[in-house]
Amino acid sequence: MSLLEPPTLAHSEHDAPPLQLPGPIGVVYRWLDDRLGIDAVIKPVLVHPVPRSTNWFNVLGSATLTAFIFQVITGVFLALTYIPSPNGAYQSLQWITNKAIFGHLLRGIHYWGGSAMILLIFAHTARVFLTGSYKYPRELNWLLGVGLLFCTILMGFTGQLLVWNQDSYWAIVVGAEQAARTPIIGSLVAQVLVAGQVVGGATLTHFFAIHVFIVPGLMFGLIGGHLYLVVYQGISEWPEPSSVVDPKTYKQKYHEILKDGIPFFPDAMAKDALFALFAGVVVIILAVVFGPAPLGHKADPTNYVTNPRPFWFLIWYFALLAEIPAGVENFVIIGFPLVIVLWMIALPFYANKGERAPSKRPWAVASVFIAVLATAALVYEGYQSPWAPVFDPQGNLKHVPAAVLQRLTGQARDGALVFEQRGCIACHSVDGVGGIRGPSLDGVLSRMPVWRFNIQVLVGGRGTSYQYMPAFGKILNTTEMDQLVAFFKALPKAEKQASVSHAALNPPVRVVSKVKNHHREYSVVVLPRHRLHAAYPKRPGH
Amino acid sequence: MGITKKMLSTKLSRELFLTGIIVGYSAIAGVVVGIPIVGYFLTPLIKQSPRLWRDVGPVSKFSIGTTVEVKYSDPSALPWSGTTSKAGAWLRRNSANSFTAYSMYCTHLGCPVHWIQSADLFLCPCHGSAFYGDGKVAAGPAELPLVHLPVRVRNNRVEIQTKPIPVIG
Numbered sequence: 001m002s003l004l005e006p007p008t009l010a011h012s013e014h015d016a017p018p019l020q021l022p023g024p025i026g027v028v029y030r031w032l033d034d035r036l037g038i039d040a041v042i043k044p045v046l047v048h049p050v051p052r053s054t055n056w057f058n059v060l061g062s063a064t065l066t067a068f069i070f071q072v073i074t075g076v077f078l079a080l081t082y083i084p085s086p087n088g089a090y091q092s093l094q095w096i097t098n099k100a101i102f103g104h105l106l107r108g109i110h111y112w113g114g115s116a117m118i119l120l121i122f123a124h125t126a127r128v129f130l131t132g133s134y135k136y137p138r139e140l141n142w143l144l145g146v147g148l149l150f151c152t153i154l155m156g157f158t159g160q161l162l163v164w165n166q167d168s169y170w171a172i173v174v175g176a177e178q179a180a181r182t183p184i185i186g187s188l189v190a191q192v193l194v195a196g197q198v199v200g201g202a203t204l205t206h207f208f209a210i211h212v213f214i215v216p217g218l219m220f221g222l223i224g225g226h227l228y229l230v231v232y233q234g235i236s237e238w239p240e241p242s243s244v245v246d247p248k249t250y251k252q253k254y255h256e257i258l259k260d261g262i263p264f265f266p267d268a269m270a271k272d273a274l275f276a277l278f279a280g281v282v283v284i285i286l287a288v289v290f291g292p293a294p295l296g297h298k299a300d301p302t303n304y305v306t307n308p309r310p311f312w313f314l315i316w317y318f319a320l321l322a323e324i325p326a327g328v329e330n331f332v333i334i335g336f337p338l339v340i341v342l343w344m345i346a347l348p349f350y351a352n353k354g355e356r357a358p359s360k361r362p363w364a365v366a367s368v369f370i371a372v373l374a375t376a377a378l379v380y381e382g383y384q385s386p387w388a389p390v391f392d393p394q395g396n397l398k399h400v401p402a403a404v405l406q407r408l409t410g411q412a413r414d415g416a417l418v419f420e421q422r423g424c425i426a427c428h429s430v431d432g433v434g435g436i437r438g439p440s441l442d443g444v445l446s447r448m449p450v451w452r453f454n455i456q457v458l459v460g461g462r463g464t465s466y467q468y469m470p471a472f473g474k475i476l477n478t479t480e481m482d483q484l485v486a487f488f489k490a491l492p493k494a495e496k497q498a499s500v501s502h503a504a505l506n507p508p509v510r511v512v513s514k515v516k517n518h519h520r521e522y523s524v525v526v527l528p529r530h531r532l533h534a535a536y537p538k539r540p541g542h
Numbered sequence: 543m544g545i546t547k548k549m550l551s552t553k554l555s556r557e558l559f560l561t562g563i564i565v566g567y568s569a570i571a572g573v574v575v576g577i578p579i580v581g582y583f584l585t586p587l588i589k590q591s592p593r594l595w596r597d598v599g600p601v602s603k604f605s606i607g608t609t610v611e612v613k614y615s616d617p618s619a620l621p622w623s624g625t626t627s628k629a630g631a632w633l634r635r636n637s638a639n640s641f642t643a644y645s646m647y648c649t650h651l652g653c654p655v656h657w658i659q660s661a662d663l664f665l666c667p668c669h670g671s672a673f674y675g676d677g678k679v680a681a682g683p684a685e686l687p688l689v690h691l692p693v694r695v696r697n698n699r700v701e702i703q704t705k706p707i708p709v710i711g
Contacts, residue, residue, distance in 0.1 A: 186709075202586045387683075
């Protein structure tokens with residue numbers, strides 16, 4: 001018997017008799033078989049029995065492997081031309097994308113193939129988790145899979161960096177700044193990541209070697225081990241609510257299941273092949289229709305007119321970083337990935353027996369459901385980036401729509417220019433133009449009295465941290481404030497109320513009394529301490 | 543000690559001896575090759591970026607009360623660094639002889655802050671942090687003011703001292 005064949009899989013009824021091929025083909029086959037051990041080793045592995053209950057949910061792993069193989073092939077060919085140097089990378093990609101025959105398509109397949117691989121490996125991980133396939137005796141295969149999952153994420157991250165455009169450059173900086181938050185050794189970790197203290201020549205070659213040699217090499221090894229264990233321990237049977245894993249009896253039970261099994265080749269593999277083909281067709285269609293990720297602008301640390309965003313599969317994390325409260329930021333940046341990794345490593349050890357069926361493991365189902373929902377919501381948030389100020393493509397502030405400006409005269413018109421030039425428009429919109437970090441200011445003065453508006457603008461802030469609006473008391477003078485008020489008074493009222501609660505727009509301010517002088521009514525108010533601090537910040541030299 | 547002696551005295555001693563030789567030689571080979579590899583890999587860490595003064599122009603080029611971008615070459619850049627051999631900073635002329643230079647890297651996660659002269663604010667395009675003209679935090683998520691770079695005036699010319707990416711260097 002062969003070395004690879006585990007005792008539990010040795011069933012003579014599945015061992016097909018040696019191939020008897022006629023004529024010269026038979027001569028060649030026998031010659032090869034004598035030297036390669038096809039009948040003795042390769043064929044038994046190919047036709048090894050798998051449980052009859054394997055189904056379409058079992059194709060995700062092999063589809064991930066197919067994607068990996070295609071990534072290796074397209075990657076090797078892209079590397080024929082790509083130059084891993086800051087003064088050549090971007091230009092060589094321009095050449096590949098615009099000049100090389102089928103270069104655009106090749107980059108497209110590599111980009112969408114990588115995207116597919118990430119989706120597939122997450123789907124595969126979720127399937128293995130939901131069906132409890134990581135339980136005895138497959139704990140170590142789960143760990144190898146976790147290694148492959150993180151390698152795949154690393155491949156995606158480093159792949160984006162090799163484009164060496166503005167997004168690449170700032171993704172490295174943002175990545176390094178997160179690494180630098182590690183306690184004690186943070187700065188060292190960040191320096192290892194960027195290969196020095198600045199992002200430059202050494203950084204790109206390091207990431208190139210990581211992307212094309214180190215991580216793929218590691219993945220070849222992990223995949224080898226993963227497949228060996230799939231064959232040695234066998235594919236897990238589809239869980240029934242009654243099948244509870246007990247390490248004492250599981251192997252015996254599995255042995256019985258295999259007696260009624262189907263051969264992996266061709267029965268089970270047919271599903272794998274069909275699904276991989278489907279995934280491949282989708283990738284090629286996406287590559288043809290949408291092409292590769294746009295090249296954008298070349299990496300340049302002095303070009304601040306940029307709007308750095310990571311690839312889609314990391315945009316959820318980018319969104320998370322914008323939305324977590326400052327107080328727990330360090331915990332999330334370091335703790336969140338750490339907890340995930342530790343949990344994934346610990347999982348097959350603390351939960352390696354018991355129920356496998358999803359219907360009996362509501363927490364497993366709920367956690368996957370919540371994770372998918374949260375990721376989808378964060379991806380959406382990431383693309384919306386409601387927290388980010390908006391500019392025109394040249395990096396300048398947007399303009400109040402001409403249609404609005406036309407209707408205004410005098411002080412109101414000056415107010416429109418204040419709104420625009422003092423940067424309000426970066427975060428607030430009027431008539432649909434402007435940022436969405438703050439509420440739309442259409443009809444703002446129908447929502448709050450002028451004095452509250454003034455406080456909001458001059459003091460800024462909201463809540464207990466510096467999370468929100470700058471205090472424009474430092475920036476605007478009283479004339480400009482009057483002009484702003486005139487502008488908002490002249491604006492037509494909003495047809496729809498902004499989706500911001502009344503409480504949020506009306507901060508907790510206590511009016512003590514009202515004072516009137518010859519031309520204006522003032523409210524004397526009590527501000528919470530942090531708001532006062534924002535209103536009258538200490539200024540150097542004043 | 544007792545166990546080793548007992549093992550050596552059994553008939554397995556020859557196998558143990560050979561195993562020890564194989565493992566020992568492999569370990570020595572690993573160390574001999576490993577030391578230069580680790581040293582080579584860590585070169586960029588051991589070689590600290592030099593901090594030099596860079597001329598960014600005559601004093602007269604900058605008008606009082608404004609902040610402009612200045613560019614200079616990064617002293618640690620490798621010869622093939624291309625556009626990434628440059629570095630930029632925001633330079634504010636406070637008065638006739640007073641300048642403040644701000645690092646362009648946002649103190650939240652390092653994206654390049656964008657100076658809006660008319661609004662007197664630095665805005666970050668990534669997560670929306672804002673800083674006043676003096677570098678103090680105007681809006682989160684950043685919690686720390688913009689990092690200052692050393693700046694001086696010599697022979698009527700403004701000089702900035704280079705600095706690696708703040709949290710990294």
